[in-house]
Amino acid sequence: MSYTRPTFRHPEQQKNAKGYHRRDYEGAISTLCAGCGHDSISTAIVQACFEMAVEPHRVAKLSGIGCSSKTPAYFLGKSHGFNSVHGRMPSIATGANMANRDLLYIGVSGDGDTASIGMGQFAHALRRNLNMNYIVMNNGCYGLTKGQDSATADKGSAGKKGKTNPFESIDLCEIAIQLGASYVARSFSGDKQQLVPLLKAAISHNGLAFLDVISPCVTFNNTASSTKSYQYVREHSEATGTFDFIPLQREILTRYEEGTQQTITMHDGSILNLEKLDKSFDVTDRRRSVDKLEEAKENHRLLTGVIYVNPHSQDTHDIIQTTHRPLNSLTEKDLCPGSTILEKINDSLR
Amino acid sequence: MSYTRPTFRHPEQQKNAKGYHRRDYEGAISTLCAGCGHDSISTAIVQACFEMAVEPHRVAKLSGIGCSSKTPAYFLGKSHGFNSVHGRMPSIATGANMANRDLLYIGVSGDGDTASIGMGQFAHALRRNLNMNYIVMNNGCYGLTKGQDSATADKGSAGKKGKTNPFESIDLCEIAIQLGASYVARSFSGDKQQLVPLLKAAISHNGLAFLDVISPCVTFNNTASSTKSYQYVREHSEATGTFDFIPLQREILTRYEEGTQQTITMHDGSILNLEKLDKSFDVTDRRRSVDKLEEAKENHRLLTGVIYVNPHSQDTHDIIQTTHRPLNSLTEKDLCPGSTILEKINDSLR
Amino acid sequence: MNRIERVNDFVIRFANVNGSGSASANNLFARAIFRMGIPVSPKNIFPSNIQGLPTWYEVRVSEKGYLGRRGGTDMIVAVNGQTIAKDYTDVASGGYFLYDSTRSLPDECQRDDITVVGIPLTELCNDAFENPKLRQLLKNIIYVGALSYLLDIEFSVLTESIENQFKKKPKLAEPNIKALQIGLDYARVHFTDACGLSIKRRDITRDAILMDGNSACGLGAVYAGATVTGWYPITPSTSIIEAFEKYANAYRIEEETELKKVAIVQAEDELAAIGMVIGAAWNGARSFTATSGPGISLMSEFLGLAYFSEVPVVLIDVQRTGPSTGMPTRTQQSDLIACAYASHGDTRNVLLFPCDPAECFELTADAFDLAERLQTPIIVMSDLDLGMNDHMSRPLKWDDNRKYDRGKIMTGLDLENLAQKWGRYLDIDGDGICYRTIPGAHPTKGSYFTRGTSHDEYAAYTEDSAAYDKGMRRLLVKWQTARTLMPDPHIKIRYQKSKVGAIFYGTTTHAAYEAINRMQEKGVPINTMRLRSFPFPQSVLDFIDQHDVVFIIEQNRDSQMRTLLMTECGFHPDKLASILDFDGMPITADFITDKLEKGLAELAPLISTTQETTGGIV
Amino acid sequence: MNRIERVNDFVIRFANVNGSGSASANNLFARAIFRMGIPVSPKNIFPSNIQGLPTWYEVRVSEKGYLGRRGGTDMIVAVNGQTIAKDYTDVASGGYFLYDSTRSLPDECQRDDITVVGIPLTELCNDAFENPKLRQLLKNIIYVGALSYLLDIEFSVLTESIENQFKKKPKLAEPNIKALQIGLDYARVHFTDACGLSIKRRDITRDAILMDGNSACGLGAVYAGATVTGWYPITPSTSIIEAFEKYANAYRIEEETELKKVAIVQAEDELAAIGMVIGAAWNGARSFTATSGPGISLMSEFLGLAYFSEVPVVLIDVQRTGPSTGMPTRTQQSDLIACAYASHGDTRNVLLFPCDPAECFELTADAFDLAERLQTPIIVMSDLDLGMNDHMSRPLKWDDNRKYDRGKIMTGLDLENLAQKWGRYLDIDGDGICYRTIPGAHPTKGSYFTRGTSHDEYAAYTEDSAAYDKGMRRLLVKWQTARTLMPDPHIKIRYQKSKVGAIFYGTTTHAAYEAINRMQEKGVPINTMRLRSFPFPQSVLDFIDQHDVVFIIEQNRDSQMRTLLMTECGFHPDKLASILDFDGMPITADFITDKLEKGLAELAPLISTTQETTGGIV
Numbered sequence A, B: 001m002s003y004t005r006p007t008f009r010h011p012e013q014q015k016n017a018k019g020y021h022r023r024d025y026e027g028a029i030s031t032l033c034a035g036c037g038h039d040s041i042s043t044a045i046v047q048a049c050f051e052m053a054v055e056p057h058r059v060a061k062l063s064g065i066g067c068s069s070k071t072p073a074y075f076l077g078k079s080h081g082f083n084s085v086h087g088r089m090p091s092i093a094t095g096a097n098m099a100n101r102d103l104l105y106i107g108v109s110g111d112g113d114t115a116s117i118g119m120g121q122f123a124h125a126l127r128r129n130l131n132m133n134y135i136v137m138n139n140g141c142y143g144l145t146k147g148q149d150s151a152t153a154d155k156g157s158a159g160k161k162g163k164t165n166p167f168e169s170i171d172l173c174e175i176a177i178q179l180g181a182s183y184v185a186r187s188f189s190g191d192k193q194q195l196v197p198l199l200k201a202a203i204s205h206n207g208l209a210f211l212d213v214i215s216p217c218v219t220f221n222n223t224a225s226s227t228k229s230y231q232y233v234r235e236h237s238e239a240t241g242t243f244d245f246i247p248l249q250r251e252i253l254t255r256y257e258e259g260t261q262q263t264i265t266m267h268d269g270s271i272l273n274l275e276k277l278d279k280s281f282d283v284t285d286r287r288r289s290v291d292k293l294e295e296a297k298e299n300h301r302l303l304t305g306v307i308y309v310n311p312h313s314q315d316t317h318d319i320i321q322t323t324h325r326p327l328n329s330l331t332e333k334d335l336c337p338g339s340t341i342l343e344k345i346n347d348s349l350r
Numbered sequence C, D: 001m002n003r004i005e006r007v008n009d010f011v012i013r014f015a016n017v018n019g020s021g022s023a024s025a026n027n028l029f030a031r032a033i034f035r036m037g038i039p040v041s042p043k044n045i046f047p048s049n050i051q052g053l054p055t056w057y058e059v060r061v062s063e064k065g066y067l068g069r070r071g072g073t074d075m076i077v078a079v080n081g082q083t084i085a086k087d088y089t090d091v092a093s094g095g096y097f098l099y100d101s102t103r104s105l106p107d108e109c110q111r112d113d114i115t116v117v118g119i120p121l122t123e124l125c126n127d128a129f130e131n132p133k134l135r136q137l138l139k140n141i142i143y144v145g146a147l148s149y150l151l152d153i154e155f156s157v158l159t160e161s162i163e164n165q166f167k168k169k170p171k172l173a174e175p176n177i178k179a180l181q182i183g184l185d186y187a188r189v190h191f192t193d194a195c196g197l198s199i200k201r202r203d204i205t206r207d208a209i210l211m212d213g214n215s216a217c218g219l220g221a222v223y224a225g226a227t228v229t230g231w232y233p234i235t236p237s238t239s240i241i242e243a244f245e246k247y248a249n250a251y252r253i254e255e256e257t258e259l260k261k262v263a264i265v266q267a268e269d270e271l272a273a274i275g276m277v278i279g280a281a282w283n284g285a286r287s288f289t290a291t292s293g294p295g296i297s298l299m300s301e302f303l304g305l306a307y308f309s310e311v312p313v314v315l316i317d318v319q320r321t322g323p324s325t326g327m328p329t330r331t332q333q334s335d336l337i338a339c340a341y342a343s344h345g346d347t348r349n350v351l352l353f354p355c356d357p358a359e360c361f362e363l364t365a366d367a368f369d370l371a372e373r374l375q376t377p378i379i380v381m382s383d384l385d386l387g388m389n390d391h392m393s394r395p396l397k398w399d400d401n402r403k404y405d406r407g408k409i410m411t412g413l414d415l416e417n418l419a420q421k422w423g424r425y426l427d428i429d430g431d432g433i434c435y436r437t438i439p440g441a442h443p444t445k446g447s448y449f450t451r452g453t454s455h456d457e458y459a460a461y462t463e464d465s466a467a468y469d470k471g472m473r474r475l476l477v478k479w480q481t482a483r484t485l486m487p488d489p490h491i492k493i494r495y496q497k498s499k500v501g502a503i504f505y506g507t508t509t510h511a512a513y514e515a516i517n518r519m520q521e522k523g524v525p526i527n528t529m530r531l532r533s534f535p536f537p538q539s540v541l542d543f544i545d546q547h548d549v550v551f552i553i554e555q556n557r558d559s560q561m562r563t564l565l566m567t568e569c570g571f572h573p574d575k576l577a578s579i580l581d582f583d584g585m586p587i588t589a590d591f592i593t594d595k596l597e598k599g600l601a602e603l604a605p606l607i608s609t610t611q612e613t614t615g616g617i618v
């Protein structure tokens, strides 16, 4: 058993802009295996929410079924959560978001939960650009059912059972870009430096922010022959670039030399500064992003970092033009046409 | 009511290599609307199977639910067919194919049947590169339920109801390439010249051959404001190139000038000669094909023709290494280990 | 030949080709009779296809107010060449057969016991009109004109209907009226007094309305304050959402912003549709969806989640002929078991059974209150006949003082003032219903983790047998509470001493009442109970106890309501006799009468007091 | 303190942490006793988690051959700090508590009515072994060594087991045997004669085997000639497919090519899994899948298609605790309704109920014959207890002369020689079962279009009410045929005159028989019937008719089997008394005995002949 609880720290210096302590973002004790990548991601989520000074009760956590989908119990203990059924988190998130557009929706899923049984709902949440953070804790296997290959397991990779996977893997980031996600990033549970700012940018993004986080399953898929092991990922990942995320109301800290830099102003005014390894790469150009992924695939590299951003996309509410007020806050007065109108309707039916 | 039955022709000259007449490939009278694009596709399938001299009883027709999914009743009347449930044709096709690898599997679906409810099964049939022809009769709407927008309806397009679709459309060809289809083409129900050879090449392909055929719904989505109307498609399609398909056992008829030509030898020895409009385009390069589609999208063009081919891909049977004999032909002798072995097993459990 | 001679009491059937625009003409006809104050009940019998196949429109005209199908056809208007021969044979002896005489009748049509009225519709139409598209439509209007003469339908009623149908574009009214006139004139000249069926103005319909059940459900959802729907198209439920959207666009637009006070999301399938409903309901919005059989099957896993995690869900099942895809455009009442016990494990869902549009409206609205009060799925069981056909119904009513019953919800304030520890699944009232909170309600209190895995009273995950057992038993307590909140059945005691009862529900009601009245007239009074809910209130049990034999009349093969009654109430099966009709066509009074007579004969031994003849008692 | 002193008759429970490798040690223990000829019944009580949570392993040792759970625990081996305090209290008075005394007991552990055996497992282990990974495993082996002394388990049996477990790598055997020795020595020295529980060699087990039900199902599918499976992982059904694959890899490899004579496809979800099975079965391959509750819900639409289009499907449902995700690692018998009436519309599926591994093997094999004979889905109803725990069972048998019954199939030759016109849904034999063809059978004859929409006898699409009605009624005829093909129930008449019967099925069987025997010993003979199928053969009806009161013992909340009996056979509900246990733990004999006694008292008035004491009659 492992703990997402961090070690003791001095309370005062730890308060965030909204006056919350880091512990206000923590959850129950994890029941996942010691060393499971998922726990590190939970910790990163805690960190990101703390740093972004998100109000815990303004967050809704949603998940499907799987070890990964259990994690919402292990972070943001003061937020409401919904651990639904296998592969159906996106529809629950869609309904919840329709009911109240003012909360922050953090959806957690696994590669089995999303790429297999959940593929259809995943695709259509993307297409609607639902305003949420969609995090896949990607370990290339079905952890909770004891390690079967998932659809993101790479061809040739072999987990604890030793059986090599003969099928091509699905690149969730590429699918996400194609189907309409407006923020797409990939990271690694072992790289907090990269993951936390990616999460923070996702939080400030309006629209569907998709994060594919490689998260080794130490029990079933962390073998030498696995491409989802700690070692393999460390050795094969290649970032689109280093970057830093400057939430609104903070002054810019870093500076980059010309050319390789791309500055993106997010929907909420925050700024994303990307220091690109490849000058020609434009993170807001969907076509280039897709090609970048295909290129990395050709070179057997795992592309990480921000892969695509459309900072000014329309989310589902914008698209279907719902009121700015949360629908769940409307009352009889707002909603019921009343008896006089009903009389008119009756008349029209005579 | 329209008829796929062609007009009278002299029987003799119409016999194909296997001695079948064209009428042997026809089906029942269509009950679709007069002018429905789907009927033209049925006719093209009849033509392709006739020209390829496929034996009717060696074909299995499979479909989901929708006007499009009704069409298997209107072609290949001497073949077995299975009109299953909505969005689930791929799994039926997978099971059928596993049971007997020797038949030709023609799966017909609609854009609703595939891109909405069927997205998950579609994705995974692609990923397994199931040996079948997967044809989507794409009209951008739900014909049988009276014209609602489907997930392939383009943003801004409006059908008979006059309501413009606010959502981004899904490009099935791009998804198909990404998820592992080894033959991907797009065509138009109104362009028999292009469609028939595309179907013939699909028939001789080993692996999943995906055809996205734009097929106007004359009743609900053939309006001036629709991007799936006969007129719009005629005006906006752009072919990757002209090509001709030379089935094995026929001598090559056409010749092209250098450079712009690409010759692909299919799995069964047939030859696909592609006369490319864009010299740099390589139809066997997955990365280029995806980019080609993205490019066309940028230019608001509808890319048609052969978009991607991997002539030597492994199909599901190759991947999971099943016997070359049809599994449904095996008997007790092949399958039952018998009592002696059972006694050994009993012993091991004492 | 003895002609059928009847006033305000007959069945007429129109045989058309679908997609040929006959609907508007046929509706015009039915509504005209309705507007003359006479009850009508039209049934659309259409194929699962968009264009070119046979479709029928049967109109029951009944001064007595019988709204079910009677059986048999007194007059047929045959304008579909494909079916004309069969239509010809379907006319009752002494009845009438109107056809398009532009083409002559098939040779096999040689009856001398019916009156044949040939009107050259196509010819008349083509002579009078140029535009081919118009021609197709007006051809149908012409036969309506002819009928207005043959059946004495007030011409002005027809023209008025046309006029306000085309209020916006009067140009279009003209040709229609002209077409009516052509038909009328032709019939007057060639078929003077040829028809013994006639319409005479009455004011029986009073303030009644003519409406389809799906529109009523959609409107009910608007009035009940539904704000979120995830849905997926499927016949015959689609028009519920279409109506919901139509009315929402009319009455749910925010003045200042012109934005919508509703979110209607076309889902990718039924799993997603119900998932969206659950997500929205969990998040405090009133939310619903509508579907039909195949959708119910696909929703079953999610329904189990909603039952077990106790999320309020409103689902409308417009039943069609199953199993599987079955006959998508035919009716049936065959999803009771699938809905009542949806999903694996021990589950039970509340069902409501409307029988007419007014009840579609009311029960849909009530479903939202019940769902939130009981924190469980409520399924409104409509069917294709009720949902897609027009039905005469009492007008819709709404009490402006009505408040939405949001059930047991802890507001931020409640949480603030809460003394003891709150538990999402803690039954402090002893009625099996616990208090829920809406996400975001309070900065520090009331958050919990909803899950389909087993949970204790504080919503914590548990594998403790006792905790699980306790939760499952509480759900049974809640089920008992549900029984007390259900709408009462409609019981009609025609004769106190009668030991014979009949039970029915939904669209079986109308034909059943007619059959029961016929029995009554024959001196066999049968007490009736129209069920409106599952679970069953005590009054349902009492009614059955009071009778020796109870007929259960339903439109499915496997006596599904009977199964529910036996399972839930433990009645002796011998006592519950099934009358089943499940061929996809709405059940008829003739069928039920016949079965009742046969059934009574067979079951006589079980019936204690012999029936005295009781003449006119009602 | 009066110590429990018993030979070959006690319950011992091991408390471990999951993922700590205790399984092999515990299995070693259980199998050793089994190899000494004494019936054992181990139950694994594990969490829905991979590592770190409490898990228990309960072993029933019963010379009498009682294989169900008894209730209570005579000895507990506590090696999990998290639960030690609770484990301590769970020991029966007079019982024994073995723990790792490396750490001292919690203070609250102050009982003087039990014998506490402290063995410093960790210490002993760390002193003896270096390798940390080995240490974790061997710590468990040490307590097995200790038990071999305390319970007089023949040491050689243990060492032999170890040896042939590590046949391939004898290096690994050594440390294990050393660990056993350490435990044995420590116990001998410190706890001489401390334990009143003991094992004495017998040969009661004879040729019995110890096997889990899932392996038996998987093996049954191999023997029955299944060649295609589409499946999706879900506890507790996954190991059926794993076993199927394991045995297929051993016995289904084509010599010449080394290719597989089986296609095992991991599907994307349960909808796809059952779809693949239907596609393969339609195409003439024997095909099956296995799942659990949530999968059943997801498969329901497809099951309706298979029922209506009449495709042979074999589905194994390893039931777990519902509803929804419920308790995935706990057992229950609660999917009966969901499976029997899966999908919307009027549907009915055949269910089979195995109670031990031998029956898992046989009924799985039979399911393939029945599915093809009846051309309909056959669902084998196993559960977590049966599927994932080892059970003592008679050995598996296979008759090499057995031919697969492929049912009514028209071969190419049949079609060639056919005189009259063939119709896929034409019932020429009058048993409701029609003749099917396999795609490709014949160049010109026998092709047809399979569909979930309504069809006539020649498989053509139809919306004709009469044709639909006829087809649906034929399916009822087929259902009657199915009744005649079902395996008979196991009826035990203990006393001819007894008016009291008991019905049970599946894993409830073993505890039930024990309880019934106890009643018998108290002079209350109860006749029993173990159901093996739905629909019910005539013998089932007769048994119930012969008794005044019949107890139905099942492991669900809503008396699901009772519902099926009432619905299908029309019994008077008062006569069918439910005994229900549904907390997720396998039902115990203590529980059933208690309920039977209470129930008999309550229902006495209903029982005609008063029970005479009947001593030893069996």
Ligand SMILES: Cc1ncc(C[n+]2csc(CCOP(=O)(O)OP(=O)(O)O)c2C)c(N)n1
Pocket: A065, A066, A067, A068, A069, A086, A109, A110, A111, A112, A113, A114, A137, A139, A141, A142, A143, A144, A145, A150, D232, D233, D234, D235, D270, D294, D295, D298, D325
């Ligand atoms: C409908 C349904 N099918 C199958 C299961 C069993 N199941 C539980 S978790 C899981 C897969 C988990 O894989 P993934 O989403 O990758 O999560 P991980 O455990 O790897 O983090 C499956 C198949 C289920 N709970 N529900």
Ligand SMILES: Cc1ncc(C[n+]2csc(CCOP(=O)(O)OP(=O)(O)O)c2C)c(N)n1
Pocket: B065, B066, B067, B068, B069, B086, B109, B110, B111, B112, B113, B114, B137, B139, B141, B142, B143, B144, B145, B150, C232, C233, C234, C235, C270, C294, C295, C298, C325
């Ligand atoms: C489970 C289920 N949901 C919904 C339906 C209703 N339905 C029938 S066809 C169809 C969509 C057809 O659209 P498409 O696949 O594009 O075929 P088209 O009619 O446009 O050719 C739908 C939603 C159904 N039959 N089954």
Ligand code: SF4
Pocket: A031, A032, A033, A035, A036, A037, A038, A067, A068, A139, A143, A144, A216, A217, A218, A219, A220, D050, D051
């Ligand atoms: S099984 Fe794998 S995924 Fe699950 S908790 Fe353990 S390490 Fe993590």
Ligand code: SF4
Pocket: B031, B032, B033, B035, B036, B037, B038, B067, B068, B139, B143, B144, B216, B217, B218, B219, B220, C050, C051
């Ligand atoms: S509705 Fe549209 S898709 Fe369907 S048959 Fe008519 S034209 Fe074709």
Ligand SMILES: [Mg+2]
Pocket: A066, A068, A110, A111, A112, A137, A138, A139, A140, A141, A142, A143, A150
């Ligand atoms: Mg995973």
Ligand SMILES: [Mg+2]
Pocket: B066, B068, B110, B111, B112, B137, B138, B139, B140, B141, B142, B143, B150
């Ligand atoms: Mg379509």
